[in-house]
Amino acid sequence: MTALSVVIPMYNEEAVIPVLVARLRPVLDSLDVEYEVVAVDDGSADDTANLVERCRLDWPQLRLIRLRRNSGHQAALTAGLHRSAGDWVVSIDADLQDPPETIREMLRVAREENVDVVYGVRSDRTTDTVFKRNTAGLYYRLMRRIVGPDLPSQAGDFRLVSRSVVEVLRRMPERVPVYRLLIPSLGFSSRAVSYTRERRAAGETKYPLRKMVALAWDSTADFTAAPLRLATWLGMAAFAASLIAMVFGLVVWANGTVIPGWTSLFLAVLLFAAVQLICLGLLGEYVARIYRTLQSRPAFHIGSDSADTPVPASVVPAQRTPATMP
The missing domain is CATH 1.10.287 (Helix Hairpins)
Incomplete structure (x- = not known):
């Protein structure tokens, strides 16, 4: 039985994958638990999927789910959560702004304090722009008025949840849920772990102003009239x-x-x-x-799941020099 699943939505993240693998794998190997890493390729237009396939040759715990088209961050996260198998499930972005080393502390808190949810709370966001910090603060103040005081301030999609929470989420009727609001509204026991938000390891942000505004509107419309x-x-x-x-x-x-x-x-x-x-x-x-x-149309369509097939003997070569590969 898999003890831990790590779900990572990915969209055009070829530049950051080698750094992500080099940093995430030692953390998970040191936990001394059975784990899997569920990488969800959200219809990337670059070499993201091929790079993950190449990494799977040396990392058997790595798993790739490919969506047929770009469906959005929350939809990709939903696909990973629904397909995960661990007793505990961590969701984290691929850009390494949320440090993987915090997973160890999250798992410890969940086990020792017997809680179902452990939020990663950003205690320091100086690496973000002033505009993003101010708009994020405004967003969380507004959402706390809508959802209630149980919503942790400065908690994004970096969190650990138990299998019980995942099963409840799978039964929820929302087409594309906003998890940073939905999970606190369920009332599961929770704790928070603070961390310092880092700079993006490589590549460009996938959350421009347009998507931040869309997230704010979805959060408002989904949780209040x-x-x-x-x-x-x-x-x-x-x-x-x-x-x-x-x-x-x-x-x-x-x-x-x-x-x-x-x-x-x-x-x-x-x-x-x-x-x-x-x-x-x-x-x-x-x-x-x-x-x-x-x-009742699905929010995403899964094209393939590497868990359904053995690790391939060969994959399409990625457009990278050997020096860039992990």
């Missing part, structure tokens, strides 16, 4: 403003004062039309999510 309530309050505010405008118009009419031309009417129409469009847009977002849920 507040935007719908915002639409209601906007509608009520617009209705109150229209009543005031009506009273003002009646007073002006009663006094026989001529109301200036079309400008005020034009601006009022624009204001109320904008509020209506905002409300319709928010409603449309939730209706779209209901529609996607009812379709």
Whole structure:
């Protein structure tokens, strides 16, 4: 029985794989437990999958799951969690900003304190840009108001969970869950382990501003109906403003004062039309999510899983010189 699974979503990470393997393998070998490393290739366009296959020749615990297309970080993480076999499952990104050495402390805390979840909490983010640190702080403050105080501040997708948590997650109906919010909301016993966030070991970030905004919206829409309530309050505010405008118009009419031309009417129409469009847009977002849920389409499609086949005798050569290989 596998004691530990390490799930690593990967997308165009060919530059960091040799460094990742060289750093992660000694940590896991030193734990003296049966383990597996589940690398999930999220439809990479580079040589990521071939590099992992080459590493598997010398590292039998390494396993490769290939998705047929790029499905997103959370979908790739879901595929790895669902296919993992360990009693404990760690999720970690491939960029080495979350140090693999922390896994040892996570596993110790989980065993000694008998908890189901151990969060990796970033105690120092000076390697991130000022913009990213500030927006991350704003995100976590907002999410704590939505999910509750059980959400650890500065805890991303670097965590350890028990098999019980994984089985609950597999039964959840979310198409693409936001795990950093979903797992704290389940109420499992938890602890936190602090670590210093490091610089990306190689390559470029796969989480630009566009994806960070999308994550913030998914986190909000999946865990609260507040935007719908915002639409209601906007509608009520617009209705109150229209009543005031009506009273003002009646007073002006009663006094026989001529109301200036079309400008005020034009601006009022624009204001109320904008509020209506905002409300319709928010409603449309939730209706779209209901529609996607009812379709029950899978969030990812697994093309292959190396656990289903033996380690190949040969693989497609990677476009790297021998000096770069682990």
